[in-house]
Amino acid sequence: MPRPANKKAARVTVDPQSPCQRKQPAEVNSRYSPRSGGSSPLLEEDDNKPAAVVRTGKKRQFEEEEEGGDFGSEMHKMLELFGADISKTLSNKKKRxxxxxxxxxxxxxxxxEEIWKAQQHERNKLQEEYCRQAESVFQQWETDIEKMKEQEEKLTNLFKQQQKLFLQTRIIQGQRLKTIRQLNEQFMRGLDELDKAHSTQQSAVHSELKKEMAxxxxxxLMDMQQREVTNVRKSLQTMLF
Incomplete structure (x- = not known):
């Protein structure tokens, strides 16, 4: 004698609201079809309801596929709008x-350029000053030589006096040469100090430029992060509301 059908269990089995059991009627129908030689438990429980169960499951599955297609289309449109906003944001960020x-x-x-011009001006000024002083010394030196020649011509007969004058001239020439050496050393020291000052100034400018670049x-980066956060908020608000 067959057992009474459990109708409550049969309804739970074909409930379309449960995603895990949504396909069970089709699987049961294929597994226990007459071709396979098996018998369906649902058919044993209630011989009058198998066809209705299968039809209801297929109908609900078709409706869910239509709803899924509409949701996918809406999601695709939303992603396209979100992509357009991102492209516009990236373009604005690139321009900025x-x-x-x-x-x-x-x-x-x-x-x-301003620093280079200032350094060039200082170098030119130092060089012009050196040239002016050296030219003055050379002119004095040439004048002394001319005087010496005149003295030699006048005091040819006065050898002793010429000798004394020659010694005096040699002393003067030594002083002039010493002056030239001092000027040269002074110029070299000034050039070294100027190079050191320029190197220090260039290092300071380089450090300042590094700080400005950082x-x-x-x-x-802060502006990009702020804009990204703003765009994400706008996109989320658009998606949610």
Whole structure:
């Protein structure tokens, strides 16, 4: 004698709201079909309801596929809008970055040119001063030589006096040469000090440029992060609301 059918269990088995049991009627129908030679437990429980169970499952599955297609289409449109917003944001960020970079490069180039011109002016000034003093000494030296020649011609007969004058002239020439050496040493010291000062100044400018570049990079990153957070918030608000 067959057992009474458990109708409550049969309803739970074909419940379309349970995603894990949604395909069970089709599997049961294929597994226990007459061709396989098996018998279905559902058929044993209630011989009057198997066909209705299979039809209901297929109908609900078709409706769920339609709903899934609509949801996929809406999600695709939403992703396209989100992608367009991201492309626009990236384009704006790229333009802003290019503008900031060009401004920084122009400022740095102008500062370097001003420093180079100032250094060149100082070098030219020192060189002109050295040339002026050296020329004055050379002129005095030439004047002394001319005087010496005149004295030699006049005092040919006065050898002793000429000898004394010659000694005096040699002393004067030694002083002039000493002066030239002192000027040369002074020029070299001034040139070395100027090179050291310029090197220190260039190092300071280089360090300052590094700091400015680091600050600029930090500002750009902060701006990018802030804009990304803003865009993500807007996108989430658009998706949620």
């Amino acid at each position: 970055l290019e503008h900031l970079t060009q401004t920084s490069v122009k400022t740095s180039t102008k500062k370097v 600050l600029l990079q930090k500002r750009i």
